[in-house]
Amino acid sequence: MTTVLKVDGVSRSFDGRQVLKDVSFAVSGGRMTGFVGANGAGKTTTMRIILGVLAADSGDVTLAGEPLTRAIRQRFGYMPEERGLYPKMTIAEQVVYLGQLHGLSRATATERTTRLLDRLGLGERAGEKLEKLSLGNQQRAQVAAALVHDPEVLVLDEPFSGLDPLAVEVMVGVLRERAAAGVPVLFSSHQLELVERLCDDLVIIADGTIRAAGDGASLRAGYAEPRFQLLVDTDAGWLRDQRGVTLIDLDGPRAVFDLDAGVDDQEVLRAALARGPVRSFGPVTPSLAEIFREVVA
Amino acid sequence: MSTYAAAKVVAAREIRVKLRDKTFIYSTVFTMLIFLAATVLPVVFGGGQDSVAVADRATAATLQQAGLDVTVVADDAAAEKLVRDGTVDAAVLSGRQVVAMEEAPDDVVRALSSAPEVRLLAPDATDPTLAFLVPFALAFVFFFTSLMFGLQIAQSVTEEKQTRIVEILVASVPTRALLAGKVAALGLLAFIQVALIAIVTLVGARLAGMESGVLHALQPAIGWFLPFFLIGFVMLATLWAGVGALAARMEDLGGVSQPVQMAVMLPFFAVIFLNENDVAMRILSYVPFSAPIAMPARLFTGDAAVWEPFVALALVAATAVALLAVGARVYERTLLRTNGKTSWATALRAKASV
Numbered sequence A: 001m002t003t004v005l006k007v008d009g010v011s012r013s014f015d016g017r018q019v020l021k022d023v024s025f026a027v028s029g030g031r032m033t034g035f036v037g038a039n040g041a042g043k044t045t046t047m048r049i050i051l052g053v054l055a056a057d058s059g060d061v062t063l064a065g066e067p068l069t070r071a072i073r074q075r076f077g078y079m080p081e082e083r084g085l086y087p088k089m090t091i092a093e094q095v096v097y098l099g100q101l102h103g104l105s106r107a108t109a110t111e112r113t114t115r116l117l118d119r120l121g122l123g124e125r126a127g128e129k130l131e132k133l134s135l136g137n138q139q140r141a142q143v144a145a146a147l148v149h150d151p152e153v154l155v156l157d158e159p160f161s162g163l164d165p166l167a168v169e170v171m172v173g174v175l176r177e178r179a180a181a182g183v184p185v186l187f188s189s190h191q192l193e194l195v196e197r198l199c200d201d202l203v204i205i206a207d208g209t210i211r212a213a214g215d216g217a218s219l220r221a222g223y224a225e226p227r228f229q230l231l232v233d234t235d236a237g238w239l240r241d242q243r244g245v246t247l248i249d250l251d252g253p254r255a256v257f258d259l260d261a262g263v264d265d266q267e268v269l270r271a272a273l274a275r276g277p278v279r280s281f282g283p284v285t286p287s288l289a290e291i292f293r294e295v296v297a
Numbered sequence B: 001m002s003t004y005a006a007a008k009v010v011a012a013r014e015i016r017v018k019l020r021d022k023t024f025i026y027s028t029v030f031t032m033l034i035f036l037a038a039t040v041l042p043v044v045f046g047g048g049q050d051s052v053a054v055a056d057r058a059t060a061a062t063l064q065q066a067g068l069d070v071t072v073v074a075d076d077a078a079a080e081k082l083v084r085d086g087t088v089d090a091a092v093l094s095g096r097q098v099v100a101m102e103e104a105p106d107d108v109v110r111a112l113s114s115a116p117e118v119r120l121l122a123p124d125a126t127d128p129t130l131a132f133l134v135p136f137a138l139a140f141v142f143f144f145t146s147l148m149f150g151l152q153i154a155q156s157v158t159e160e161k162q163t164r165i166v167e168i169l170v171a172s173v174p175t176r177a178l179l180a181g182k183v184a185a186l187g188l189l190a191f192i193q194v195a196l197i198a199i200v201t202l203v204g205a206r207l208a209g210m211e212s213g214v215l216h217a218l219q220p221a222i223g224w225f226l227p228f229f230l231i232g233f234v235m236l237a238t239l240w241a242g243v244g245a246l247a248a249r250m251e252d253l254g255g256v257s258q259p260v261q262m263a264v265m266l267p268f269f270a271v272i273f274l275n276e277n278d279v280a281m282r283i284l285s286y287v288p289f290s291a292p293i294a295m296p297a298r299l300f301t302g303d304a305a306v307w308e309p310f311v312a313l314a315l316v317a318a319t320a321v322a323l324l325a326v327g328a329r330v331y332e333r334t335l336l337r338t339n340g341k342t343s344w345a346t347a348l349r350a351k352a353s354v
Helices: A043-051 A091-101 A108-118 A134-148 A163-178 A192-198 A216-223 A237-239 A265-275 A289-294 B001-019 B024-045 B056-065 B075-084 B107-114 B128-162 B165-172 B176-208 B212-246 B252-257 B258-274 B278-284 B290-302 B308-334 B343-348
Strands: A004-014 A015-030 A032-037 A058-064 A075-077 A153-156 A185-188 A201-206 A209-215 A227-232 A245-251 A256-261 A278-283 B053-054 B069-072 B089-094 B098-099
Touching: A004 A043, A015 A043, A015 A201, A015 A209, A015 B252, A015 B290, A032 A043, A032 A163, A032 A192, A032 A289, A043 A075, A043 A153, A075 A134, A075 B165, A091 A108, A091 A134, A091 B001, A091 B165, A108 A134, A134 A153, A134 A163, A134 A185, A153 A163, A163 A185, A163 A192, A192 A289, A201 A216, A201 A289, A209 A216, A209 A289, A216 A289, A227 A265, A227 B252, A237 A245, A237 A265, A245 A265, A265 A278, B001 B024, B001 B176, B024 B128, B024 B176, B053 B056, B053 B075, B056 B069, B056 B107, B075 B098, B089 B107, B098 B107, B098 B278, B128 B176, B128 B212, B128 B252, B128 B258, B165 B176, B176 B212, B176 B308, B212 B252, B212 B258, B212 B290, B212 B308, B252 B258, B258 B278, B258 B290, B278 B290, B290 B308, B308 B343
Parallel strands: A032 A185, A032 A201, A075 A153, A153 A185, B053 B069, B053 B089
Antiparallel strands: A004 A015, A004 A058, A201 A209, A227 A256, A227 A278, A245 A256, B089 B098
16 A cells, blocks of 8 residues: 655745645556646745744644644655755765654664665765765755655755756665655656656645646646647648647747647648648657646746 | 764764863863962871970870970980971970971970860861862862853854754754753763862862761762752753854853853852851842852851751752753754844844744
């Protein structure tokens, strides 16, 4: 059975300003869920409420149907938006410390820390103070801090910001591995292409309300207009006069167009073939950026 | 994991970090050396009993009775020679003439003269110098240690806030565990430091051969000072943590810690300046903030009855319980406010965020 982290009807105000309005969505075990929204849309507040760092005014968060308690949350891995570790402690020491705070024995925490730091390419720097490290390596240490206790749920606020491309790949690998182990993984990001590449599920938030949530493929299908792209050898201007076609973009032999409801795309293809060779023809799926723009607008 | 177990992990980290901090180690050793020097050196340089050379047997007997170190010599010339050698401090020649090098040997003169009998109607049990020095030392130790470790609690809290690690910490363990761990760790270190100072002082005094009467008075004073210090420190400890949480950055600490600094500083000066005023000292020995200094001081001078320290300690403990609640409230409600410093009033009114 997969574990589901469920946010159910959560609202929260700060000084009379409502920042979350009846927010509900689910993060399924074994799936990577991307949490997307503009700055100030409520991502960080939602994540803080999931972690219990902030209380909800109403609504609740459950894991496998159980309301979250301190004991359950202790098995979560969290990477806050505002990063921070002890500058004057060595990396290994603070990762061990955080492991202990999550209930590991000192010995287990030490063993896992060594393994994790090696994995993240920090093995040789383990004994150095955090402040001596480059910013990118500090970020890697932060990743280690979130993962040391083999969390059962991962909530990561902008885990990729500030990571170099190499570290992004390591991070992606680690997240995928955790998801494959059945862990619900929720992460926010501004890098929509990255989210698009990684996510199984998507949650889009704007002005404190959830605008869309669900699995990425069906979301995309749902928001896709019946839009097609055609590439022929000669000018494709004739499409203008084709029945049921609304031309969106025409660039010599390349054309993007929408089809009216009920019009068969194959009919357009046949018409094109009748005029000469067709190099490519197919539906255009909207990018996450496009969906995002449409949903948020 | 229970709050208690979490607090232990937090405390262990605080202690480990402090014990590795060179400044902390040096300042502890330095303080102990100062107190050792302060007790041992005066006794050593005060230089025990005068030694005296004398030829006349009868005079020698008198001097011996007065507890002086007497060397009996053949004649006056031999006695004077010993003085010139520096073997003895003084010589008594025939005709009761006293010879010394630079300083008049008071002890010898006193032993030979017949002073009128003095009867004090209200004798001061303690040497007036010590009667000032001991309260001063107690006040100083309390002031210095309490302020130093208190500020360290505040700094440790602010550090976690400023570096933002606090969010990870709060997501893992109850805030109460963080607070308790810090207070316990620094309270323990402060207590150990004070206990070391106390031991060094007592052992030093004994080794240096301090008069047994003074030692007798010093022991209960120091013995009581330890529990007073511990509870007095805990009384302010969560307020220090609260101060740390109010500040968003280290630079804010000076300002927001003002009220708590006053709570440490005012009693210090009050005891220093009023220590000869019996009424004032009696009051100060019951005011929770000054009791940890004033009550042991009164115990030293023998002014306090046996039951008095118990009552004062109970008052300090009661205040500690009340202030623990206030400090914990301020700490818990402001820990996650990272946008600028928070005022005391806002913190106490604030709605719990967690």
